[in-house]
Amino acid sequence: xxxxxxxxxxSWQDVGGACSGYLIEEGGYGLLLDxxxxxxxxxxxxxxxxxxxxxxxxxxxxxxxxxxxxxSYALSYAPRQQPVPVPPHPGTKHPARPLLIAPPGATxxxxxxxxxxxxxxxxxxxxxxxEYRPGSTVEAGPLRLRFQxxxxxxxxxxxxxxxxxxxGRITYGADCRPGDELVEVARDTDLLIVEATLPxxxxxxxxxHLTAAEAGEHARRxxxxxVVLTHISDELDQDLAREEASEAFGGPVEVARExxxxxx
Numbered sequence: 243x244x245x246x247x248x249x250x251x252x253s254w255q256d257v258g259g260a261c262s263g264y265l266i267e268e269g270g271y272g273l274l275l276d277x278x279x280x281x282x283x284x285x286x287x288x289x290x291x292x293x294x295x296x297x298x299x300x301x302x303x304x305x306x307x308x309x310x311x312x313x314s315y316a317l318s319y320a321p322r323q324q325p326v327p328v329p330p331h332p333g334t335k336h337p338a339r340p341l342l343i344a345p346p347g348a349t350x351x352x353x354x355x356x357x358x359x360x361x362x363x364x365x366x367x368x369x370x371x372x373e374y375r376p377g378s379t380v381e382a383g384p385l386r387l388r389f390q391x392x393x394x395x396x397x398x399x400x401x402x403x404x405x406x407x408x409x410g411r412i413t414y415g416a417d418c419r420p421g422d423e424l425v426e427v428a429r430d431t432d433l434l435i436v437e438a439t440l441p442x443x444x445x446x447x448x449x450x451h452l453t454a455a456e457a458g459e460h461a462r463r464x465x466x467x468x469v470v471l472t473h474i475s476d477e478l479d480q481d482l483a484r485e486e487a488s489e490a491f492g493g494p495v496e497v498a499r500e501x502x503x504x505x506x
Contacts, residue, residue, distance in 0.1 A: 243268045243385075243403070243410045244505045245433070247472070248284040250498035252439050253305040256476040259500060260284045261305035264414065264435070265294075268405055271383035275401060275414055276300055282309040282316070284500065291316060292323070292338035296382045297369065299344040300416035301398035302351045310342070311356060314368035342369035343380055343387070345399060349373065374399075381406070390427035392418035395450040400427045410506035413466070417473065419449035420456050425463045432506040434466035435498070437473035438483055454483035458490030466491075468506075472498040 244267045249260025261278025265288055272289050274281075274297045285291060291313060299307050321328035323337040342365070344352075349371060353362040365371065374380055376399070380387045388402040394417045401414045413431040415424050417439070428434050439451035452460065454471060461469040471487055474480070480497045487495040 243405055243412060244503055245412055245435070246288055246503040247498045247500055248274075248288070249278055249281045250472045250474065250500060251278075251280075251305075252473050252475050253303070254475070255280050256500075259476065261308075262300075262473060263309070265289060266385070266403065266412065268384045271295055271385065273298060273382055273385060275403075276306045276416075277309045277313060278305040279308050282312045287501075292320075294340050296341040296343060298382070298387060298401060299342070299348065300401055300414065301345055301394065301396055302348060303396060303398075303417070304355075306416070307344075307352075308355075310352070310365050310369075314356075314365045317368035318364065340369055341382065342366075342371045343382065344371060344373055345389075345397060346373050346375065347397075388427070390423065392416060392423045392427070393421050393450075394418050395448070400424060402427055402431070412506055413464075415460075417451060419451060420460070424460050428461070428464035428466055431464065431466050433468045433470065433504055434461050434464065435470050435472050436461060438471040438487060438497075439473050439475075441478055454487040455490045458487035458495060461487075461495070462491045468504070469493075469495045470498050470504065471495060474498070 246265040248263035260280030262276040263281030264275040266273045272294045322331040327333040352365040356364045384406045389399040403412045413428040415436045436457040438454040438457040440453045
């Protein structure tokens with residue numbers, strides 16, 4: 243499997259960047275994991291959007307799904323998606339309609355968000371929408387996806403991805419606060435994509451994110467083979483975050499950069 247970082251920003255975008263989004267490719271099959279602000283344009287640099295077979299959403303915060311809106315408009319209104327010729331496109335009876343694998347309650351949330359300025363069924367008309375269940379496993383082409391709930395401000399799922407042939411495994415921790423849940427789902431994974439949003443723990447209230455040191459500690463407890471920090475702002479010192487995570491992990495750690503790929 244090959245994972246390409248399309249966006250790694252937290253809930254506000256880096257300069258010229260995008261929020262959460264990762265392209266996973268296996269044997270010609272393309273899957274988009276999360277689709278936050280700015281991700282759709284980044285996706286187009288690496289793969290034609292009509293050649294993405296499936297989109298997976300980890301949770302229903304805007305910085306993880308908001309670019310489903312422009313993606314849906316493209317699938318609905320792009321000239322090459324029309325049933326009649328729109329030069330230079332010949333027209334098609336089989337427009338692309340990717341599978342959209344989303345958390346419980348996604349249909350209602352998407353309708354509420356899109357309905358504020360357009361047709362409320364825009365997303366479910368452009369995609370084949372399916373809501374997954376906590377703890378479930380879903381087959382997507384040659385990929386097997388397992389969804390494990392992790393603690394965050396809203397219902398959120400880490401996504402554990404394996405090749406159908408059993409070769410290679412990627413665990414995406416989504417957003418989460420410290421706890422055992424991420425450690426368990428990521429146990430012995432080949433590649434852990436783990437958030438490192440915070441320079442220090444939240445000062446008050448319920449926690450929702452990890453520091454770089456906490457990300458490294460969770461990776462160490464999970465015995466991950468390779469670790470990449472993500473969901474981290476360009477306003478933070480990337481080298482310091484890497485050092486703190488590496489010390490806690492007990493080995494090298496990388497920081498996600500847009501356009502960089504990892505293979506397992």
